[in-house]
Amino acid sequence: MRLRGTTEAPAERLAAFRISLGVFIIGYVAIRVGVFVELGSRERSRFEPVGVFRLIDQPMGEVVNGAALVATFVLGVAFVVGWRFRLVGPLFALGLLALTSHRSSWGQLLHFENLMVLHAVVVGLSPAADAWSWDARRAARRSANRAGVARAGALARAGGDRYGFPLLVASVIVVVTYVIAGVAKLRYGGVDWMAGDTLRNHIAYSATRLELLGGWASPAARVAVDAAWILPPIATLSVLVELAAPIALLGGRWRNIWVATAWLMHAGIYVLMLVGFPSPLFLIAFAPFFPLERIVDYRATLARRGLATQA
Amino acid sequence: MTAVEEHRRTRWWQPTLLALVVALLVSPVFVGEDDFPLSTYPMYARTRPADVAFVTAQGVAVDGTTRPLGLDVIGASDDPLIVAGELRAAVSAGRAVQRCELIRDRLIDVRPDDADVVVRIVTEQHDVIEHTADRPSLIERTVHAECGPNS
Numbered sequence: 361m362r363l364r365g366t367t368e369a370p371a372e373r374l375a376a377f378r379i380s381l382g383v384f385i386i387g388y389v390a391i392r393v394g395v396f397v398e399l400g401s402r403e404r405s406r407f408e409p410v411g412v413f414r415l416i417d418q419p420m421g422e423v424v425n426g427a428a429l430v431a432t433f434v435l436g437v438a439f440v441v442g443w444r445f446r447l448v449g450p451l452f453a454l455g456l457l458a459l460t461s462h463r464s465s466w467g468q469l470l471h472f473e474n475l476m477v478l479h480a481v482v483v484g485l486s487p488a489a490d491a492w493s494w495d496a497r498r499a500a501r502r503s504a505n506r507a508g509v510a511r512a513g514a515l516a517r518a519g520g521d522r523y524g525f526p527l528l529v530a531s532v533i534v535v536v537t538y539v540i541a542g543v544a545k546l547r548y549g550g551v552d553w554m555a556g557d558t559l560r561n562h563i564a565y566s567a568t569r570l571e572l573l574g575g576w577a578s579p580a581a582r583v584a585v586d587a588a589w590i591l592p593p594i595a596t597l598s599v600l601v602e603l604a605a606p607i608a609l610l611g612g613r614w615r616n617i618w619v620a621t622a623w624l625m626h627a628g629i630y631v632l633m634l635v636g637f638p639s640p641l642f643l644i645a646f647a648p649f650f651p652l653e654r655i656v657d658y659r660a661t662l663a664r665r666g667l668a669t670q671a
Numbered sequence: 672m673t674a675v676e677e678h679r680r681t682r683w684w685q686p687t688l689l690a691l692v693v694a695l696l697v698s699p700v701f702v703g704e705d706d707f708p709l710s711t712y713p714m715y716a717r718t719r720p721a722d723v724a725f726v727t728a729q730g731v732a733v734d735g736t737t738r739p740l741g742l743d744v745i746g747a748s749d750d751p752l753i754v755a756g757e758l759r760a761a762v763s764a765g766r767a768v769q770r771c772e773l774i775r776d777r778l779i780d781v782r783p784d785d786a787d788v789v790v791r792i793v794t795e796q797h798d799v800i801e802h803t804a805d806r807p808s809l810i811e812r813t814v815h816a817e818c819g820p821n822s
Contacts, residue, residue, distance in 0.1 A: 403769075406757070406760070461707050466760075467756050468753050468755075470752070477708040525682075528689070533692065536696040540696070544700075564721070568803060568808070569751055569755055572795065573739055574740050
């Protein structure tokens with residue numbers, strides 16, 4: 361069996377995904393640092409382990425939690441710059457898995473972190489630092505053998521499945537995740553999820569919950585609840601978008617249409633319910649579908665054209 | 672075959688690994704257990720009636736008026752999913768009194784002027800459509816715990 365076409369990619373594409381994912385995760389952890397720190401001082405009686413914490417069945421104490429947070433942050437920087445990636449990649453993924461599993465182990469599973477963690481595991485275990493990295497520069501500098509450097513360069517340019525396969529795995533993870541979410545709505549909610557008042561009730565539920573907890577509900581929630589007729593078509597479209605995720609693997613126009621509609625769905629969820637899924641909203645979840653390295657090529661072309669015009 | 676051609680060749684294990692990854696991802700669906708980072712993604716998947724019971728914490732002032740305490744005081748987070756989920760879990764586990772005292776300590780830390788406010792952990796049943804439309808919505812209220820300056 362051969363996965364034709366879908367696994368071909370240059371080293372720079374995987375490297376671009378590594379950098380964008382790493383920067384996103386560092387930003388995410390930095391913004392949420394207070395929440396992660398606070399977990400270390402919680403009462404053990406409130407601990408309800410999930411994921412890897414089922415194995416050890418106890419929370420991280422203040423010191424271990426703090427050390428894990430600092431270590432993951434430092435490893436994240438090394439992950440982005442591609443420093444000693446064979447060691448750093450898996451360690452960073454492990455650190456992030458530990459932090460996020462710990463965070464979900466207090467009575468509330470946080471589903472918006474799943475994709476980010478799964479992508480970090482895939483990239484961390486891949487040769488994502490073969491280009492645009494400290495490791496690649498060091499290897500090029502240290503090698504006295506010009507033929508070896510030329511061969512390494514040829515391999516990186518050739519790309520092939522070495523760099524395309526991890527991106528395919530990351531893309532399939534996105535696709536399967538959305539399909540599971542779509543199937544869950546049909547499985548638990550049935551046709552009534554699309555045709556009935558379920559979406560209207562979910563929107564009103566989110567708004568009411570926020571207000572009862574002392575927060576501010578989205579002004580759009582009231583508008584949507586009043587215009588109830590528009591919600592069943594939106595609910596149907598949402599389920600269709602989730603179930604249609606595999607078309608993103610076709611690439612080209614189909615991929616673009618699916619990513620645009622999936623992003624709009626998340627934007628709509630945020631506007632109506634103030635529930636944000638950061639990884640899709642910032643397009644990081646969809647990055648493995650695209651030839652990200654061309655953004656740099658495109659910018660270089662623009663810069664050259666600019667210089668040519670000035671000349 | 673040159674090194675570059677060999678490098679580009681799809682390895683036999685890739686389809687197998689991909690199939691394993693897919694099997695791993697869908698396994699929670701067949702096991703029927705939500706976990707992390709592998710999940711059944713049940714959020715917002717179930718049908719939901721308009722009458723919903725919410726667990727929340729309220730502040731009761733000296734004059735008897737009640738008001739919500741805010742996400743930061745109730746759960747030390749800005750995420751309602753986390754705050755509501757943890758509070759619900761605490762009540763389900765019979766830890767409402769401990770949770771009430773924790774929230775009151777946090778209230779005094781965050782807003783020292785509210786030292787005379789009584790904290791109440793309640794389950795309130797509301798018609799969420801009526802509530803969102805700013806109409807009377809409370810159907811029922813159950814008090815789980817109360818803690819204040821004299822408790």
